[in-house]
Amino acid sequence: MKKKIIFSVLILVAVAVSIGYYMFQKPVESLRDKEATWQGSSEDLYDEFTADEVAGNKTFTGNILEVTGTVVDVMQNADSSSTLILNSSHPIFGVKCRIDPKFNKVETPSKGSEVSLKGLCTGINSDVELNQCIIQ
Amino acid sequence: MKTITTILLMAVTLSGFAQDKYFTRNGNISFFSSTPVEDIKADNFNATAVLDSKTGAFEFSVLMKSFNFKKALMQEHFNENYVESSKFPKSVFKGSIENISDVDFSKDGEYPVAVSGEITLHGVTKQITTPGVLTVSGEKINSNAVFKLSPEDFDIEIPSVVRDKIANEIEVTVAAELEALKR
Numbered sequence: 076m077k078k079k080i081i082f083s084v085l086i087l088v089a090v091a092v093s094i095g096y097y098m099f100q101k102p103v104e105s106l107r108d109k110e111a112t113w114q115g116s117s118e119d120l121y122d123e124f125t126a127d128e129v130a131g132n133k134t135f136t137g138n139i140l141e142v143t144g145t146v147v148d149v150m151q152n153a154d155s156s157s158t159l160i161l162n163s164s165h166p167i168f169g170v171k172c173r174i175d176p177k178f179n180k181v182e183t184p185s186k187g188s189e190v191s192l193k194g195l196c197t198g199i200n201s202d203v204e205l206n207q208c209i210i211q
Numbered sequence: 212m213k214t215i216t217t218i219l220l221m222a223v224t225l226s227g228f229a230q231d232k233y234f235t236r237n238g239n240i241s242f243f244s245s246t247p248v249e250d251i252k253a254d255n256f257n258a259t260a261v262l263d264s265k266t267g268a269f270e271f272s273v274l275m276k277s278f279n280f281k282k283a284l285m286q287e288h289f290n291e292n293y294v295e296s297s298k299f300p301k302s303v304f305k306g307s308i309e310n311i312s313d314v315d316f317s318k319d320g321e322y323p324v325a326v327s328g329e330i331t332l333h334g335v336t337k338q339i340t341t342p343g344v345l346t347v348s349g350e351k352i353n354s355n356a357v358f359k360l361s362p363e364d365f366d367i368e369i370p371s372v373v374r375d376k377i378a379n380e381i382e383v384t385v386a387a388e389l390e391a392l393k394r
Binding site for chain 2: 098099100101102103104132136137150152153154156158160167168171173195197198199200201202204206
């Protein structure tokens with residue numbers, strides 16, 4: 076009886092440790108199957124965020140947004156990812172979206188094209204920033 | 212980043228003013244913590260930077276939530292427990308290149324520079340100085356620097372349970388390609 080108890084406890088500990096290890100090692104997940112909490116145009120997102128940054132941080136930052144807009148610039152980043160700038164009412168700034176090929180199977184859109192993408196809003200730094208973007 | 216926005220707006224509205232300014236919005240800022248227990252690396256590929264080639268004024272800013280980690284849990288802990296990115300969303304460096312007159316922006320080449328200024332992180336502002344290199348190639352300027360920051364200096368508390376997993380000094384690497392701002 077005592078042996079059985081010790082054995083069960085050992086198994087439980089082993090399972091707990093492996094779950095913990097698995098959780099700890101888990102890579103950053105794709106947003107593909109996650110729901111967006113806001114949908115709209117890059118122009119509206121930029122205007123709403125810049126109108127009131129404090130309120131904008133509450134509404135957008137940390138949330139998944141689905142944004143449509145025109146690509147006004149495409150940049151190659153230091154890794155294999157690229158960054159798109161989507162249009163806004165501002166002459167320079169807009170919505171900056173980082174596209175990581177590890178989450179996307181389609182090619183990066185070119186300048187001038189219309190896109191619809193889903194990304195995690197990380198805040199505003201002159202541009203409104205979206206990370207881990209998935210091109211729809 | 213109000214200041215960068217203002218500088219750039221001035222640059223596009225006043226003609227002749229723009230040619231001295233170099234700009235990027237996808238600079239790479241990474242940090243690396245190395246201990247015998249674990250190496251941790253995170254990258255931000257969307258840093259914004261402005262360099263004034265005349266005065267040497269140099270400014271960087273990054274969103275803390277835009278740092279990419281390999282492990283989801285590390286990214287979560289970094290944002291929620293360490294840098295508290297919801298409370299302090301941005302980190303900013305404001306400073307200057309002290310020997311800007313040594314850099315010939317019309318001649319391609321590598322120029323060693325001395326950078327000094329103030330870095331604000333986790334709501335704490337500290338003075339830093341670091342050597343760096345500016346590489347001029349045509350209308351592009353590559354800026355590179357490596358320096359060390361200590362989490363303690365920025366009031367970032369690291370729980371004792373993970374203390375041996377996080378280095379006392381974090382190595383920060385800046386690599387940004389700036390382009391001449393054109394009208």
